[in-house]
Amino acid sequence: MPERQDERIELAVNGVRRSVEVEQRTLLVHALRDGLGLTGAHIGCDTSQCGACTVLLDGRAVKSCTVLAVQADDQEITTIEGLARDGELHPIQQAFVEHHGLQCGFCTPGMILTAVDLLSRDRDPGEETIRHALRGNICRCTGYQPIVDSIRAAGAALEEGAAR
Amino acid sequence: MIPAPVRYARASGVDHALELLAEPDSKAIAGGQSLVAVMKLRIVRPSLVVDISRLELRGVEVAGDEVRLGPLTTWDELIAAPELRRPALAAIGECAAGIGDLQVRNRGTLGGSLAHADPASDMPAVLLALRAVLELRSPEEKRSLPLADFFLGPFTTVLGTQELITGIAVPLPAASSGSAYVSVEHPASGFALAGAAAVVRADGSRAVALTGVGAQPTLLPSAGDPLDALESLEILGDGFAPAEYRRQLAETVVRRAVERAEARAEEDT
Numbered sequence: 001m002p003e004r005q006d007e008r009i010e011l012a013v014n015g016v017r018r019s020v021e022v023e024q025r026t027l028l029v030h031a032l033r034d035g036l037g038l039t040g041a042h043i044g045c046d047t048s049q050c051g052a053c054t055v056l057l058d059g060r061a062v063k064s065c066t067v068l069a070v071q072a073d074d075q076e077i078t079t080i081e082g083l084a085r086d087g088e089l090h091p092i093q094q095a096f097v098e099h100h101g102l103q104c105g106f107c108t109p110g111m112i113l114t115a116v117d118l119l120s121r122d123r124d125p126g127e128e129t130i131r132h133a134l135r136g137n138i139c140r141c142t143g144y145q146p147i148v149d150s151i152r153a154a155g156a157a158l159e160e161g162a163a164r
Numbered sequence: 165m166i167p168a169p170v171r172y173a174r175a176s177g178v179d180h181a182l183e184l185l186a187e188p189d190s191k192a193i194a195g196g197q198s199l200v201a202v203m204k205l206r207i208v209r210p211s212l213v214v215d216i217s218r219l220e221l222r223g224v225e226v227a228g229d230e231v232r233l234g235p236l237t238t239w240d241e242l243i244a245a246p247e248l249r250r251p252a253l254a255a256i257g258e259c260a261a262g263i264g265d266l267q268v269r270n271r272g273t274l275g276g277s278l279a280h281a282d283p284a285s286d287m288p289a290v291l292l293a294l295r296a297v298l299e300l301r302s303p304e305e306k307r308s309l310p311l312a313d314f315f316l317g318p319f320t321t322v323l324g325t326q327e328l329i330t331g332i333a334v335p336l337p338a339a340s341s342g343s344a345y346v347s348v349e350h351p352a353s354g355f356a357l358a359g360a361a362a363v364v365r366a367d368g369s370r371a372v373a374l375t376g377v378g379a380q381p382t383l384l385p386s387a388g389d390p391l392d393a394l395e396s397l398e399i400l401g402d403g404f405a406p407a408e409y410r411r412q413l414a415e416t417v418v419r420r421a422v423e424r425a426e427a428r429a430e431e432d433t
Contacts, residue, residue: 054267061267068213118266
C-alpha cells in the first residue's frame with residue numbers, strides 16, 4: 001500500500017490563482033468541490049458517462065471526475081461559477097433561461113460548459129453537430145430539444161455580440 | 165468512487181519517465197480517460213502513476229513518405245489535423261470523431277488508447293489497415309514494431325513494464341488511395357460492437373481490419389475477398405451481441421467501409 005502523500009497544487013480557477021492541498025489520488029471534481037468550495041461541477045454518474053462534472057481545462061471541456069487533480073496543476077480551469085461577469089449572465093446561460101434549457105438543473109453546468117467549448121470552435125453549429133457534441137452530457141428531465149435550441153440561440157447571440 | 169491511494173510523479177522527459185517506471189506496479193498516465201476510470205473501479209491499483217502528459221510527444225507531421233503521430237496527440241487534435249485531410253488517411257479523423265464524447269476526445273490520447281488495448285477500441289482497426297508501425301522505447305533500446313504484432317489479447321500488449329510508445333508512423337499510401345472507418349456502436353458505452361477499417365490502394369489492393377468482434381483488433385488476410393476472410397474468423401458473442409448477430413454486423417461494416425474507401429480512392433486524383 002503506497003503511503004498517503006498530499007500535494008499542494010496551484011490552479012488558475014475562473015481567472016483567480018488558487019492553491020489547494022489534495023491527496024495524489026484526488027479527482028479534480030473533488031478538489032474543486034471540497035477543496036475550493038466550487039460546487040457547480042456536479043457529481044452525477046461518477047463513471048465518465050453523464051457529463052455533469054464538465055469543466056474547462058485550458059479552455060477545453062473535460063469530465064472532472066476522470067482527471068486527477070494533480071494532473072491539472074498549474075493549468076487554467078473554468079467552472080460554471082466563472083461564466084457570469086459583473087452579475088450578468090454569460091450569453092449561453094441567458095439562452096438556457098430564455099429557451100427553457102433546463103428543468104431540475106443538475107446537468108446544466110455540464111451542458112453549458114460543453115456548449116462553451118463547442119461554440120468557441122463554431123458559433124453556428126447545426127442541430128446534428130450540437131447533438132454530437134452533447135453525446136457526453138446526459139439530461140434526465142427535459143429531453144434535449146430545448147437544450148439544443150438554447151445552444152443555437154446562444155451561438156447567434158455570441159455572433160451578434162462579436163459583430164457589435 | 166475514488167481511486168485507491170496512489171503516489172504521483174510528473175516525468176520531465178522520456179528517460180525520466182522510464183526511470184520512474186522501474187517501480188513495480190507503476191503505471192504511465194497520459195490523458196487518463198481509460199486509466200482513471202479503471203482506477204476508480206479499483207480494477208487497477210498502481211503504486212505510482214507516472215504522468216507523461218506534458219512530454220513533447222504530441223502532434224501530427226508528414227515526414228518523407230510517412231505521417232508521424234505523437235502518442236500524446238488527443239483525438240480532438242487528430243480530427244483537426246490538416247495533414248490527415250486526404251482520402252488515403254480520412255479514416256483516422258473519421259474514426260477519432262466517433263470516439264467517446266467531446267470531453268473524452270479533448271483529453272484522451274492515441275498512445276494511451278493503444279497501450280490500454282481495449283478489444284473494442286476503434287482506432288487500432290484503422291491503424292492496422294494503414295500498416296502503422298510503433299516506435300517503442302525502454303531504458304535498453306528503441307525498437308520498431310508493426311502494430312499488427314503489438315496486441316496479445318484483451319487489455320494486453322507486448323509493451324514492457326518499463327517501456328513507452330514514443331511514436332506512431334503511418335506509411336503514406338500512394339495517390340488514388342482511400343480509407344474509411346465504419347462501426348456499429350453499443351448505444352450506452354459507445355464502444356464498437358463491430359468496427360471495420362478499410363484501405364483501398366491505387367494498385368487495387370485492399371486492407372481490412374476489424375475491432376470489437378474478438379479478443380483483439382485484427383487485420384484480415386490481404387488476399388482475396390475480405391468477406392470470405394471474415395467467414396473463417398472466430399467471432400465473440402456476449403450479452404450485447406450474440407456471435408451470429410455480431411457476425412452480421414461485421415459483414416455489414418466491412419462492406420460499407422470498403423465501399424466508402426473505394427469512393428474516396430476515386431476522389432483522390
